[in-house]
Amino acid sequence: xxxxxxxxxxxxxxxxxxxxxxxxxxxxxxxxxxxxxxxxxxxxxxxxxxxxxxxxxxxxxxxxxxxxxxxxxxxxxxxxxxxxxxxxxxxxxxxxxxxxxxxxxxxxxxxxxxxxxxxxxxxxxxxxxxxxxxxxxxxxxxxxxxxxxxxxxxxxxxxxxxxxxxxxxxxxxxxxxxxxxxxxxxxxxxxxxxxxxxxxxxxxxxxxxxxxxxxxxx
Amino acid sequence: xxxxxxxxxxxxxxxxxxxxxxxxxxxxxxxxxxxxxxxxxxxxxxxxxxxxxxxxxxxxxxxxxxxxxxxxxxxxxxxxxxxxxxxxxxxxxxxxxxxxxxxxxxxxxxxxxxxxxxxxxxxxxxxxxxxxxxxxxxxxxxxxxxxxxxxxxxxxxxxxxxxxxxxxxxxxxxxxxxxxxxxxxxxxxxxxxxxxxxxxxxxxxxxxxxxxxxxxxx
Numbered sequence: 001x002x003x004x005x006x007x008x009x010x011x012x013x014x015x016x017x018x019x020x021x022x023x024x025x026x027x028x029x030x031x032x033x034x035x036x037x038x039x040x041x042x043x044x045x046x047x048x049x050x051x052x053x054x055x056x057x058x059x060x061x062x063x064x065x066x067x068x069x070x071x072x073x074x075x076x077x078x079x080x081x082x083x084x085x086x087x088x089x090x091x092x093x094x095x096x097x098x099x100x101x102x103x104x105x106x107x108x109x110x111x112x113x114x115x116x117x118x119x120x121x122x123x124x125x126x127x128x129x130x131x132x133x134x135x136x137x138x139x140x141x142x143x144x145x146x147x148x149x150x151x152x153x154x155x156x157x158x159x160x161x162x163x164x165x166x167x168x169x170x171x172x173x174x175x176x177x178x179x180x181x182x183x184x185x186x187x188x189x190x191x192x193x194x195x196x197x198x199x200x201x202x203x204x205x206x207x208x209x210x211x212x213x214x215x216x217x218x
Numbered sequence: 219x220x221x222x223x224x225x226x227x228x229x230x231x232x233x234x235x236x237x238x239x240x241x242x243x244x245x246x247x248x249x250x251x252x253x254x255x256x257x258x259x260x261x262x263x264x265x266x267x268x269x270x271x272x273x274x275x276x277x278x279x280x281x282x283x284x285x286x287x288x289x290x291x292x293x294x295x296x297x298x299x300x301x302x303x304x305x306x307x308x309x310x311x312x313x314x315x316x317x318x319x320x321x322x323x324x325x326x327x328x329x330x331x332x333x334x335x336x337x338x339x340x341x342x343x344x345x346x347x348x349x350x351x352x353x354x355x356x357x358x359x360x361x362x363x364x365x366x367x368x369x370x371x372x373x374x375x376x377x378x379x380x381x382x383x384x385x386x387x388x389x390x391x392x393x394x395x396x397x398x399x400x401x402x403x404x405x406x407x408x409x410x411x412x413x414x415x416x417x418x419x420x421x422x423x424x425x426x427x428x429x430x431x432x433x434x435x436x
Contacts, residue, residue, distance in 0.1 A: 021375070028373035052383060054374035083375045152390070155246035156272035157239070157301045161386070165270060168383040169390050172370070 002197040009214050013204045022199055025083070026192045028057040032185035033174060034104065035167060036062040036130040038092055038139055047080070048164035049131075054080040056171040059187070059195065062087045062128070064095050082202050092141045096130070104128040108138050108146035109170065111160055115149035118173045122148075123181055129170055131163050220415040227432050231422045240417055243301070244410045246275040250403035251392060252322065253385060254280040254348040256310055256357055265298070266382035267349075272298040274389040277405070277413065280305045280346070282313050300420050310359045314348070322346040326356050326364035327388065329378055333367035336391045340366075341399055347388055349381050 011019065035053055037046070046063070053061050061084055089095035096106050105125045109132070121127070130146065132138030137160070143149070152161060152169055161169070178185050187195070201207050229237065253271055255264070264281070271279050279302055307313035314324050323343045327350070339345070348364065350356030355378070361367070370379060370387055379387070396403050405413070419425050 025374055048380050048383065051376050051380065054376045055372045055379060057373045080374070080376050154273045155275045155393075156243055156298070158269050158272045158298050161273060162266050162269065162382070164380070165266065165383055165386040168379070169387055172387050173391070175373075 029059050029187050030185045032126050034060045034128045038064045038132050045164045049167045051080040052168040056175045060085045064089045064092050096145050099128045105147045107148045107150050108142050109150045115151040247277050247405050248403045250344050252278045252346045256282045256350050263382045267385045269298040270386040274393045278303045282307045282310050314363050317346045323365045325366045325368050326360050327368045333369040
């Protein structure tokens with residue numbers, strides 16, 4: 001955890017308006033839900049997914065980078081990912097194992113019509129929604145290891161939704177349901193403090209110099 | 219309306235499986251809802267919106283092309299728009315006037331939090347959802363002339379959803395509500411027949427030659 005004196009010092013570099021915004025956003029932030037994306041090929045999809053996560057209050061996004069590892073680093077646009085925690089994994093198996101260890105139910109999104117709809121997914125446990133690549137859909141690993149299969153009903157000729165669109169539909173609907181439920185989905189006071197400190201640092205230009213100056217003055 | 223003999227002849231060029239698919243898709247098609255997009259700058263957004271319209275069963279998409287008229291023609295990707303009717307308009311004003319004349323309630327999407335949420339929008343009248351450009355949002359014309367203002371609640375730092383994502387969220391939720399309502403949202407028998415004939419023609423390669431051959435044989 002951050003030195004409280006340093007944090008107090010750093011706060012003086014951030015406007016009151018912005019600090020107020022942090023409180024509002026933290027109020028709605030959750031780690032009860034998370035998103036896992038298997039290899040994402042198109043840049044605008046990866047950045048759109050992170051943007052949707054931020055918009056619907058999801059703090060953590062997990063990216064599996066089996067094949068395009070050099071791509072993603074370069075390609076994720078600056079912006080919303082500054083305010084979310086991006087976790088990188090080298091395989092779907094490892095990612096799922098890690099999330100299950102943290103108590104998440106693994107929900108794989110598919111186009112199979114026998115899968116559950118969003119309304120039918122139980123929300124009494126933390127949920128990790130796993131999305132596949134645009135071209136191939138979810139990997140066998142993800143499908144085999146999932147606790148639940150989810151699909152979004154479609155009634156046209158087109159057989160799949162753009163992945164960033166599918167993520168947004170799921171997050172929009174599930175967060176709405178969660179917010180009106182009795183589940184304990186909000187961040188703890190401690191989690192909020194850590195994230196708030198991170199956001200403060202990310203809001204300050206020349207943060208390294210400012211921290212160094214503070215430490216010299218001690 | 220199509221010559222029934224020609225139509226019977228053309229049907230012989232389309233597989234039974236495909237004709238069956240047409241019936242399934244027509245069952246869910248609606249003209250009770252439509253989407254209007256003001257100047258859409260990015261190609262992938264325009265094609266993603268048309269794709270979402272197809273996926274959620276919306277037959278008509280309206281595009282207003284004040285400024286980028288040469289862009290859109292070239293830029294809309296082949297695919298889903300084959301199965302939807304794309305209507306082009308030279309101004310938002312003209313488009314809204316025309317839709318209102320057809321009995322549509324005009325619903326403008328905005329980021330204003332005082333606007334209604336999707337659940338609060340009445341569905342007892344045909345609905346046209348108007349979406350603005352990514353950069354500037356809706357035009358003053360659209361906002362001033364709307365019957366209802368709609369917004370999607372957002373709780374993060376990012377202040378706007380990608381337009382194609384916003385369209386998909388709205389269509390997903392409103393079609394779900396409509397399908398479980400008592401509204402008469404389905405196409406009439408006559409409308410289905412016209413659209414079916416159009417799809418049959420679009421499914422046949424060298425349609426012009428085949429129609430010519432039929433007409434010579436008469």
